[in-house]
Amino acid sequence: MNMQYYNQDTYIYLNGDFVKASEAGADLFGQSLHYGYGAFEGLRAYNTHHGIRIFKAEEHFDRLQQSCEAIHLPYTWSTQQLMDATYELLEKNNLRAAYIRPLVFSGPNMHLTAATTANIMIAAWEWGPYLGQNLLRVCTSTVERPNPKSFPVEAKVSGQYVNAILASNEAIKRGFDEALLLDQDGFVAQASSENLFIEKDFKLYTPPLDQVFPGITRQTVIELCKELHIDVVEKKLSIQDVLEADSAFLSGTASEIIGIKEVNGVTYKEDWEHTIGASIQRKYKKLVLEEENYEVII
Known part of the structure; x- marks a missing residue:
């Protein structure tokens, strides 16, 4: 490491x-x-x-x-x-x-x-994708996302990342690759330093901005989905929503787009290569390398 x-x-x-x-x-x-x-x-x-x-x-x-x-x-x-x-x-x-x-x-x-x-x-x-290239094994953390009334969660503030270190370290000690943090109401917020998207019935769902970090990669995913005519719904997600999804992935500048293999030991049955997330992953790579001319401003 x-x-x-x-x-x-x-x-x-x-x-x-x-x-x-x-x-x-x-x-x-x-x-x-x-x-x-x-x-x-x-x-x-x-x-x-x-x-x-x-x-x-x-x-x-x-x-x-x-x-x-x-x-x-x-x-x-x-x-x-x-x-x-x-x-x-x-x-x-x-x-x-x-x-x-x-x-x-x-x-x-x-x-x-x-x-x-x-x-x-x-x-x-020089730094490769932060979480590597392989599909992730993820668990819910006992560490909660900070309450937005106690801290400006939309800001990328140094001290706030102690929260991310605690959650990530706990997940790794338990044999997982990354953690999912819940908010103070028990809804899934995000990973330690990435945003979460789940796929269900050919739509993407992601937690709303009031509890999560406003990721620029998250916004890029939403823009790409508009280009590809894929519906993205911003709504509060329960852990049950995440476990019952068809697939899921994380997004972030350091991690880029990375798929999730399992959450809390529950494996997604959908083959990653056939998911919306995999399509977004490929489109994102072409976008950042300027291999395709999307209407997304770089």
């Missing part, structure tokens, strides 16, 4: 400059380190026949700004500025296909007050 994210030649972008990752210092008195008070994003760059393309870069950096605003973290950068810097970062590190991690973190402050200063770091490294 451990991997080397950088070496002595790797550059990161830090507050307007490109610096060696091995030489970048960290402030040990910041709220981000002590309290998880920071926001981040995950993007992917693909090596297409048109050159290096970051998929939906504008949407990701816009969402980074929205996440910072949701937790009152200063945000002073433009989307275009950060997009340009990221392409330059990829070039400096000679990366054609990569996972990209921008992080906004606070300046030194030990009080539980809104930050008055913030920094931005962007890193990139």
Whole structure:
């Protein structure tokens, strides 16, 4: 599981400059380190026949700004500025296909007050699909998705991902690949860091946005379904709905589109290759590689 994210030649972008990752210092008195008070994003760059393309870069950096605003973290950068810097970062590190991690973190402050200063770091490294390529064995977690009244669940906030670590770690210890988290009312919300779709009677169903993270890949799946004339219904899903589905899959930038083999030991009978999810998986790969001209904005 451990991997080397950088070496002595790797550059990161830090507050307007490109610096060696091995030489970048960290402030040990910041709220981000002590309290998880920071926001981040995950993007992917693909090596297409048109050159290096970051998929939906504008949407990701816009969402980074929205996440910072949701937790009152200063945000002073433009989307275009950060997009340009990221392409330059990829070039400096000679990366054609990569996972990209921008992080906004606070300046030194030990009080539980809104930050008055913030920094931005962007890193990139080669990273295959986060959950691998094989169909997943998934279980429901004893860890619940945070209550939206206690936390802005629509924001990609660093501290919130302790919740994801706990759920994912529990699933792996039980012999599964990933966890499904329920909301405070007992409905299925999402996986630890991916959105969930289930297929039933040639339709897709996915939990509504009020309890889940507004994934950009989730939205891309919905857009692709419109192109393919596949019905997508956003509704609250019980664990029974998930167990009785014909098939299911997860979506996320790091994981892309990945099918589920079983949930809580119940195996889906539908052959994955014949499911809507598999069709979406193939269309998504062609989309990010710019092999087909969809009306989805990249």
